[in-house]
Amino acid sequence: MIEVDNIHKSFGDHHVLKGISTVFDKGKTNLIIGQSGSGKTVFLKCLLGLFEPDEGNICYNGQYYSELSAKERRNLRQEMGMVFQGSALFDSMTVEGNVMFPLDMFTNQSKSEMQDRVDFVLKRVNLIDAHKKYPAEISGGMQKRVAIARAIVMNPKYLFCDEPNSGLDPKTAILIDNLIHEITQEYDITTVINTHDMNSVMEIGEKIVFLKNGFKEWEGTNKEIFKTDNQAVTDFVYSSELFKKVRQMYIEERN
Amino acid sequence: MLDNILIFINSSPNKRMKHLEAIGKYFIMIWEVFKKPTKWPIMKTLILKEIDDLIYGAMGIIVFISFFIGGVVTIQTALNLNSPFLPKSLIGFATRQSVILEFAPTFTSIIMAGKVGSYITSSIGTMRVTEQIDALEVMGVNSLNYLVFPKIIATMLYPFAVAISMFVGVTGGWVAAVFGDYAPSGEFIKGLQMDFDSFHVTYAFIKSVVFAFIIATVPSFHGYYMKGGALEVGKASTTSFVWTSVVIIIVNYILTQLLLG
Numbered sequence: 001m002i003e004v005d006n007i008h009k010s011f012g013d014h015h016v017l018k019g020i021s022t023v024f025d026k027g028k029t030n031l032i033i034g035q036s037g038s039g040k041t042v043f044l045k046c047l048l049g050l051f052e053p054d055e056g057n058i059c060y061n062g063q064y065y066s067e068l069s070a071k072e073r074r075n076l077r078q079e080m081g082m083v084f085q086g087s088a089l090f091d092s093m094t095v096e097g098n099v100m101f102p103l104d105m106f107t108n109q110s111k112s113e114m115q116d117r118v119d120f121v122l123k124r125v126n127l128i129d130a131h132k133k134y135p136a137e138i139s140g141g142m143q144k145r146v147a148i149a150r151a152i153v154m155n156p157k158y159l160f161c162d163e164p165n166s167g168l169d170p171k172t173a174i175l176i177d178n179l180i181h182e183i184t185q186e187y188d189i190t191t192v193i194n195t196h197d198m199n200s201v202m203e204i205g206e207k208i209v210f211l212k213n214g215f216k217e218w219e220g221t222n223k224e225i226f227k228t229d230n231q232a233v234t235d236f237v238y239s240s241e242l243f244k245k246v247r248q249m250y251i252e253e254r255n
Numbered sequence: 256m257l258d259n260i261l262i263f264i265n266s267s268p269n270k271r272m273k274h275l276e277a278i279g280k281y282f283i284m285i286w287e288v289f290k291k292p293t294k295w296p297i298m299k300t301l302i303l304k305e306i307d308d309l310i311y312g313a314m315g316i317i318v319f320i321s322f323f324i325g326g327v328v329t330i331q332t333a334l335n336l337n338s339p340f341l342p343k344s345l346i347g348f349a350t351r352q353s354v355i356l357e358f359a360p361t362f363t364s365i366i367m368a369g370k371v372g373s374y375i376t377s378s379i380g381t382m383r384v385t386e387q388i389d390a391l392e393v394m395g396v397n398s399l400n401y402l403v404f405p406k407i408i409a410t411m412l413y414p415f416a417v418a419i420s421m422f423v424g425v426t427g428g429w430v431a432a433v434f435g436d437y438a439p440s441g442e443f444i445k446g447l448q449m450d451f452d453s454f455h456v457t458y459a460f461i462k463s464v465v466f467a468f469i470i471a472t473v474p475s476f477h478g479y480y481m482k483g484g485a486l487e488v489g490k491a492s493t494t495s496f497v498w499t500s501v502v503i504i505i506v507n508y509i510l511t512q513l514l515l516g
Contacts, residue, residue, distance in 0.1 A: 048393055049393075050389060050392060050393065074291070074395040075395070077392075077393060077394065077395035078394065078395045080393060082389075082390065082393040084386045084389065084390060085386070086385055086386055088385060088386040088387050088389065088390040089387075090387055090390075091381075091385075091387075101394075102394050104294075104297060105293070105294065105297065105394065105396060106394075106395070160393075
């Protein structure tokens with residue numbers, strides 16, 4: 001579980017996060033949504049410890065990040081897995097090398113133990129024949145799966161994803177969303193996904209935090225988001241024609 | 256390069272503060288490079304890879320340039336020694352002094368700043384743009400140690416490259432002198448051995464170690480802290496070459512004054 005308490009973050013005169021408080025539950029797929037420039041990425045980077053909040057605190061299973069020593073912070077980071085928007089795979093390493101990297105770096109496992117673990121997670125993300133390929137030789141969807149495999153290889157307690165299905169076709173995007181959702185439940189981890197994809201919201205949004213101009217505008221579930229009267233949320237959710245029609249049908253049905 | 260120094264001197268206090276901030280940030284980066292080391296088996300592989308990329312991969316251009324520079328120095332010296340009272344051995348002497356004191360350590364370093372420096376900036380800059388550095392940090396890896404430390408260690412072998420450059424430079428001079436009919440082989444070799452001071456070689460090696468550190472760290476700094484996309488990676492490579500050259504030239508002056516002055 002991650003508890004966020006009134007965090008603020010500024011860059012020079014630009015006040016990006018303005019007092020955000022929320023709770024991300026364990027075993028659930030938590031989504032951060034909002035328009036571009038609403039502060040989603042900065043919020044996610046604060047959760048990852050890449051940015052230090054100017055004010056407020058973030059608590060990971062009872063551990064306040066600001067109170068941790070440098071060594072404790074590094075240990076905490078090893079409990080986090082991250083799937084970056086562009087996958088961020090290491091170009092110079094094969095798929096296998098990328099997934100093995102955290103094991104090689106932080107564990108004293110033998111080569112065969114590491115190989116078994118890599119084979120297991122690659123199989124889990126449905127990648128069987130790509131071990132020896134380089135990131136440039138595989139598709140965007142496969143790269144995302146490798147990134148997920150790398151993120152879960154160390155059995156993390158927290159999984160963070162920054163727009164995991166951006167640049168993917170709708171079918172592959174749904175596959176990636178479902179894979180993340182399944183892994184969250186299977187390993188009982190706290191997953192936080194930064195997205196603006198409404199399909200993800202509908203499919204896997206067990207908890208949704210909506211940001212606007214650095215404020216938390218609304219929070220709820222994927223069932224509640226389509227019924228809310230919050231103007232900013234409805235403007236965002238029903239920005240596409242398809243969703244507008246669905247909304248219209250819902251209002252007509254209600255009346 | 257002079258333009259950059261003049262721009263710095265004539266710049267507004269705000270810009271000057273930015274330059275000073277960058278210098279401070281550079282030294283903080285150096286401090287961070289040596290903190291929280293990466294596991295030795297991984298680091299060993301990285302160092303060997305960097306030796307292959309940065310030193311072995313640059314040997315071709317170093318040998319090529321050194322040979323012809325040595326030849327040109329010999330021809331220039333020979334053409335300027337018009338007096339029949341001056342012995343031909345002076346051609347060998349001047350070639351040796353020029354190659355050992357300046358051309359091998361400094362000129363080669365400027366070439367290396369272009370070849371190796373831009374490679375370092377663009378490779379680290381691309382990792383920054385594609386969030387690979389963020390990925391390392393999120394995993395709890397000290398990205399500066401992982402990326403920059405192996406480059407520093409690899410470039411510490413640079414004096415070997417400079418030694419080869421000295422040998423090839425002098426050989427180039429001998430070839431130019433003998434085959435260009437500027438001096439007989441015996442006279443040229445006599446000049447090479449004339450008043451030899453071994454400290455000059457030590458001085459060249461001290462310089463090359465310092466330059467190697469600059470070549471590894473200044474481009475790394477420009478790559479690591481760059482912001483933007485692919486276009487900015489190209490700009491950062493150019494800026495890093497300019498600043499690496501500026502720093503090498505200034506440090507060259509300081510070291511020459513300290514060690515030979």
